[in-house]
Amino acid sequence: MQNPLLQKWSLPPFSKIKLEHMLIAIEATLKHCYSIIDQINNEKNFPTWDNTCQVFEEINDDLYSIFGIIEHLHAVKNSKPLRKIYQKSLILISNYHNFIYQNKILYKRFLLLKNSVNCYNMLNIAQKKVLNNVLDNFKLSGIDLLEKEKILYKKIYKDIINYENIYENNVMDSTKSWKKLILDKKLLSGLSSDTINQIELQAKKINEKGWLLTLDTQIYHQIINNCDNERLRKEIYYFYSIRASDEKLNDSKWNNSKIIIKIISLRHKLSQLTGFQSYAERSLSKKMIKNVTVATNFLYELAKKSKEKAKKEVNELLKFCRNRYSSQIKFLHPWNFYYFSEKRKKYMYGLNDEEYRPYFQEKYVIQGFFEILYRIYGIFIQEKKVETWNNDIRFFQVFDKKNKIGGFYLDLYTRKNKRNGAWMNECISMMRKKDMSVKKPIAYVVCNFSKPMIGKKSLLNHHEIITLFHELGHAFHHILTKIEISSISGIKNVPWDVVELPSQIMEYWCWEPEVLKLISKHYKTGKSLPDSFICNLIKSKNYNSALFILRQVELSLFDLLIHNTFIPDNINQVIELFENIKKEITILPIPSWTRFMHSFTHIFSGGYGAGYYSYLWSNMLAANAYARFVKEGIFNRKTGEDFIKNFLQKGGSENPKTMLEKFIGKTPNINQMLKYYGII
Known part of the structure; x- marks a missing residue:
């Protein structure tokens, strides 16, 4: 065979x-x-x-x-x-x-x-x-290293890979294990009809009557943001927050407590064995920011400049809640914060995110994205029928003015045995072989949107569109490469704190009026998004933006500090470190039983260890790069071609700082990002 x-x-x-x-x-x-x-x-x-x-x-x-x-x-x-x-x-x-x-x-x-x-x-x-x-x-x-040290290195390296894999499996199994069958539809008040239909279908799949809740990302966010029943919001928040942990109501067989300690300890030992003071120092040696102090200073500067606006955002939300719901509200638990934030958002801007969904048909969002790429980069995309791993998967070929340059698979819907989240990965990397044949770059683009009911159209909300544009941004960084050496083509060996730039920058187009017109078409009337809707959506762009920045700073600092000077003996010390960061950074109260670190796959199994700050750093770089598009025209072909020439096509072949400064025309600065988020 x-x-x-x-x-x-x-x-x-x-x-x-x-x-x-x-x-x-x-x-x-x-x-x-x-x-x-x-x-x-x-x-x-x-x-x-x-x-x-x-x-x-x-x-x-x-x-x-x-x-x-x-x-x-x-x-x-x-x-x-x-x-x-x-x-x-x-x-x-x-x-x-x-x-x-x-x-x-x-x-x-x-x-x-x-x-x-x-x-x-x-x-x-x-x-x-x-x-x-x-x-x-x-x-x-x-x-x-000496021979006996090499033997030790091999063992540590193998153990790290093993524990990272166990950690990821525990998160997946813990997430998929929790289910709650709702028999009284009244408990689901506030949810959209689409969401109710989806969870009813989930119940039918296991031969149950009612509505089945799970911890899949889409369902979780729908409940926490929109369900009127506080007890149900708190319950799903609790179980989502304690996944794969030692919290008493959790299943101990997926407990990542000891795994976290093992991973941190082994990474530290490996780093010291190879001449570094810490894993953070080792990790940053291959990033754009080479110094842990520079990275932490960047994060503290963001926190300092965002904190006053964050306090104002919380106070305004509290005032709204007291005026419209109860004067007795003194603070907001997370399961109430997200819910009331959506209520206030609708009050201020007329619609919530779910009410934009009828205008964003998946088909036309994707077509619109392809049109954006054509206008900016002059590339064409065509769908092609190929072998895939599931019937819902689509494949697209990418062409420039002359030739086919690559392609990508699009896997949009959540499934039973599919990992949560959204990501892009390489399928094939560009490579010119010795016989002069060239492998064209192919990418996987994966999301976890709810699959439409049979006979229904797939509709996205604006947050999902941002997610899709983000992952497609990664894919086209991979596809538009001109580097014909596999290990540095596309996204490969681009520093982790730079690789998010092409994905972050694509998010910026999601807020442009012309783009919103381009990608919208009401599934019943065929009309594009009305100007008043667009105006309100754009006004909502910086809603709670400072709180978002602080949360990202909080996670990034935890990641850097846990991998720098801190070597814990038990999980309580890890929790204590996070508690100290919360006191310094956090505006909103977070329950002491929260165990987010037990499911923080980005840093414990996803390659972002001592590098989670990369999202904020890349966002800062993206804000500076996008400023040139805004100045010269968001569809300016010459600007787009310059971005390809000076950055996208170079893969990991050159110094990213040099490449970016050549495109931007100056050194990137933090203020451009803070302006974009409405903080200064």
């Missing part, structure tokens, strides 16, 4: 891939990788790009293309057998990673190429970047 993962394919043959193919493909590809590494090590000729770097890039690209499919299916089509395969694959690849980056002979070949002035100067900018990245990876992986 042929293994489809080991055959040549331009797109993954999803319909042919079986579980039994996966581990065999990883093992076979790794066997080939080890063999090629031996060939590189035994090469008699002086190291060159072609006989060393190119060969190294190609085998790694082959390996991670196959593993990427397994990783993707693990996220969107999760199952116990697939978890075992994924876990085994992680261990095998971590062994390979340690083998290559602790291989002295291989290291010396790369170092010899770097130290040969004539040979090094013959490399282009992208090739030099790849060579320097590889040498950095050798250093970060302990190439200079």
